[in-house]
Amino acid sequence: MAAALLTTGGTTAVTAAEACGSIITAPPAPPVPADDPCPSTDPVVCRIRVLPMDEKVEAQRTRIRYHYLLEAMHRTEADMREAGASDEEIARELLANCPELNALTGHVRSLAHMLTERQDERLPQWLDAVLQGDLPSLHTLAAGIDRDRDAVIAA
Structure with a gap:
């Protein structure tokens, strides 16, 4: 994912939200049948909605942690790019942190x-x-x- 956030020319290819879809913030709903059409365009949301409740709760926690991680990586990348850091320096910093x-x-x-x-x-x-x-x-x-x-x- 770090590579997806790295670009040349000082602009970011995608925002953290675009990189991994929407953040699920509502309480998990009961599982639905796997053959029930998913109203979301986000494939991860469609997979999560059919999970048993305990797995759904854990998937929601993981997804939220993932979003926070991507946001932190995006901020680090933007700050370093503004300071003139190279792609390699940014990648090393993201990996180190x-x-x-x-x-x-x-x-x-x-x-x-x-x-x-x-x-x-x-x-x-x-x-x-x-x-x-x-x-x-x-x-x-x-x-x-x-x-x-x-x-x-x-x-």
Whole structure:
């Protein structure tokens, strides 16, 4: 997401709100049937509305945290751009001040190194580290890799 906020020429390509859709602020409504047409144009809202209530509440919290994070990143990027910082300086600052982005980068680099160096014996430790972290999107990836572990190792 940091890359989507970085542009050249001193202008920002998208605002934080445009980058991830609307913020859900109303109390979660009861789940609706999956085949019920979604009135929103936001695909994330359409996915959230069919979740069970406990998952819906957690999805709402995560989405709000995400919006706050994007707003903070956007402010940092704008302030640094105004001060004449380069894209690389801005990216480094955003990475340094976002534990989630920093953790994601570390996990992705570790996985890439493990795969390119064919160190499949490290895969169980990588999966454990990812699943213990607070990055739900990586949890999904880790679960898929774990499910197809033999195919991943063979590749």
